[in-house]
Amino acid sequence: MKLQFFNTLGRQKQVFEAIAPHKAGMYTCGQTVYDYPHIGNMRTYLFEDFLKRILMYNSYEVTHIMNITDVGHLVSDADEGEDKMEKGSARTGKSVWEIADYYTKAFIDDVKLLNIIPATKYTKATDYIKEQIDMIKCLEDKGFTYITSDGVYFDTSKLSDYGKLAQIDVEGLEEGKRIEFSAEKRNKTDFALWKFSPKDTKRQMEWKSPWGIGFPGWHIECSAMSRKFLGDTFDIHCGGIDHIPIHHTNEIAQSEACTGKPFAHYWLHGAFLEEDDGKMSKSKGEFLCLKTLTDKGYSPLDYRYMCLGTHYRKRLLFSWDVLDSAKNSFNRLKQNIIRMKEENAPGKSGEQDRVNLYKSDFLESVNDDLNMPQALAVTWEVVRNTGISDKNKLELIYDFDRVLGLELKKFVDESRRGQISWAEFEIPDAPIKQGIPSEVLELINKRAEAKAAKNFKLADELRNKVRELGYVIIDKKGGVEVKEIKN
Numbered sequence: 001m002k003l004q005f006f007n008t009l010g011r012q013k014q015v016f017e018a019i020a021p022h023k024a025g026m027y028t029c030g031q032t033v034y035d036y037p038h039i040g041n042m043r044t045y046l047f048e049d050f051l052k053r054i055l056m057y058n059s060y061e062v063t064h065i066m067n068i069t070d071v072g073h074l075v076s077d078a079d080e081g082e083d084k085m086e087k088g089s090a091r092t093g094k095s096v097w098e099i100a101d102y103y104t105k106a107f108i109d110d111v112k113l114l115n116i117i118p119a120t121k122y123t124k125a126t127d128y129i130k131e132q133i134d135m136i137k138c139l140e141d142k143g144f145t146y147i148t149s150d151g152v153y154f155d156t157s158k159l160s161d162y163g164k165l166a167q168i169d170v171e172g173l174e175e176g177k178r179i180e181f182s183a184e185k186r187n188k189t190d191f192a193l194w195k196f197s198p199k200d201t202k203r204q205m206e207w208k209s210p211w212g213i214g215f216p217g218w219h220i221e222c223s224a225m226s227r228k229f230l231g232d233t234f235d236i237h238c239g240g241i242d243h244i245p246i247h248h249t250n251e252i253a254q255s256e257a258c259t260g261k262p263f264a265h266y267w268l269h270g271a272f273l274e275e276d277d278g279k280m281s282k283s284k285g286e287f288l289c290l291k292t293l294t295d296k297g298y299s300p301l302d303y304r305y306m307c308l309g310t311h312y313r314k315r316l317l318f319s320w321d322v323l324d325s326a327k328n329s330f331n332r333l334k335q336n337i338i339r340m341k342e343e344n345a346p347g348k349s350g351e352q353d354r355v356n357l358y359k360s361d362f363l364e365s366v367n368d369d370l371n372m373p374q375a376l377a378v379t380w381e382v383v384r385n386t387g388i389s390d391k392n393k394l395e396l397i398y399d400f401d402r403v404l405g406l407e408l409k410k411f412v413d414e415s416r417r418g419q420i421s422w423a424e425f426e427i428p429d430a431p432i433k434q435g436i437p438s439e440v441l442e443l444i445n446k447r448a449e450a451k452a453a454k455n456f457k458l459a460d461e462l463r464n465k466v467r468e469l470g471y472v473i474i475d476k477k478g479g480v481e482v483k484e485i486k487n
Contacts, residue, residue: 001364003058005236006313008244008267009165013369016266018235023061025234026052027226027264029243030066030122032073033103034088037110038287039303039318040273044240046304047270047312047370049116051238053403054366065229066119068107070100070126071205073218083215089204096204100124110290113300115405121229125221129207132216132224136193136209138258145193148184152194152211154254157187162253165267166245191250192217219250223263227255237264241271270312288318296320298327301406305330308372308404325451330406332445336383337397337408338415340390348387355392358382362400375403380449436482440471444482447473 003016018024028048031037037045055062073084085096092099104124111118125132136152139145144158156162168189196214197206206213226234232255239248248267255263293303306326310316358378365374382388382396394412401408447462463473467485474481 001367003054003367004369005266005268006369008269009264011167014266016235018060019233019265022059023063024055024236025230026055026062026064026236026238027222027230027234028064028066028119028237029222029239029247030068030119031103031107032069032084033100033107034073034084035103036289036291037107038289039293040287042110042114042290042303043273043307043316044238044270045111045116046114046307047268048238049114049405050308050312050366050370050372050403051236051268052117053405054370057363057366057403062120063230064117064119064121065226066122067222067225068100068104068122068124069218069221070096070104070124071215071221083203083205085205086203100126110300113290113294114304115301115407117405123225123229125216125225126205128221128225128228129216131228132220133194133207133209135220135224135227135254135258136211136216139193139254142257144254144257146186147211149196150184151192151196151214151217153185153190154193154250154257155186156189156191156253159253159257162189163249165252166249168245168249191219191246193220193254219247220254222247222251223255223258226264227259232259232261232263234264236266236268238268238270241269244269268312271315273316273318275318293323298323302327302330305406308376311373312370325448329449332448333380333383333406334408334411337394338412340394342391342394348389351388351392354385354388355396358385358396359399362403366403372404375400379404436471437469440466440469440482443469444473444480448480 004013005016006012007014026048028045030045031041052062052064071083071085074082085099088099088103089096094102104122108118108122136145139154140152144155145152146155147153162168194209194211194214194216196212197203203215206215226237237248237251248269252263290300290303294300302323303326306323307316309326358381361381362375362378365371365378368374379397379400382393382400385393388396398409443462443466447459447466450456450458450462466473466482470485471482472485474483
């Protein structure tokens, strides 16, 4: 299958056709570094990592630019309220520059822990103020701007297709529904390109400009920095679904108004990680960061495995039970592959055909709009197939892991050198193993994998099969207990 993505711009799957042969330019919206990233943020960066790995798996050379927002992102995501960096400074008592350095490092540390391939370049907004001012001048020269008492604004009425990404009904927008409406704005959807510093307050981050001392709006940084490193038009732009109606809509408007060219050809957006009461966000107060998980005994790769189980465009409801199921399934995968032998064994009848079929199935899964749950299912089919030698199984699994990113070869190598204790990866279900038929154990393992993939219908069916064989499954934290049904 040819590589295809669901393009938010047009709302349909499209075959990927790169601008340059065997090369892909990719821009992803990164972290606003005023606080620790929460695991909802990291789900977005994981989906983008799967995308990049799939491009590389298809032999594309990827140039990946990710911004680090250290100025201009206001708490409303629009043009009102406090700058998030200034807010972080007030909370901690540190300067905004110290805040930016500290939380940028925290973000990069989490990227490494989750085995996310680093961007080709991380671009800090404050390093490219000149480029942002130059783009605002471009828009001014072409008649797309006007000035109010608090800044320079983009006039969205001058762009006939404004809102095409989000499919915004501009005429039908109610004031306050999408953004705060200022009496000085000409249109509800107009947005700030440059904000003036308050006359009675000196900001920690401010610069001279042709329009007065101030700082750039949030949206202009991405347009300026992507243009500098990827050109006027590039292949892929990504982010969370919350960026569609405002941030990415405004990026398109200002970029295409300045250059007169399409901005990005493919737009991919990841759905939220949600808790029971809705989207995970910092504004709710307490939030889960990666350290919260590691402090509770989970590996960062347990979380990565959990994210593999749900398609990036579907909401993922976080719970400790779901993470437990993912951890247990991931541990079973590691237990299985560590027992495999790399020695050259005699080939089995039809083995190469099966190997080729699995390679084809895996490629078809990942090329179908990043269907990682199906790719994970193919990996498990390889593990269970008795018609393939261990050596070929390992080669297949290591090849698939170029996309999965679970560091499976590193785990196997370290365990065989004695650097990892086997007991560390044992699943806490030992009480069920003695005296339980292998047929029942196999069903129990399959049910655990179905739960990890949130296929609860299949999990219930497998529970019923176990019952038909005379055993009952009792779910417990960290594992299950199985008891024989006594007549």
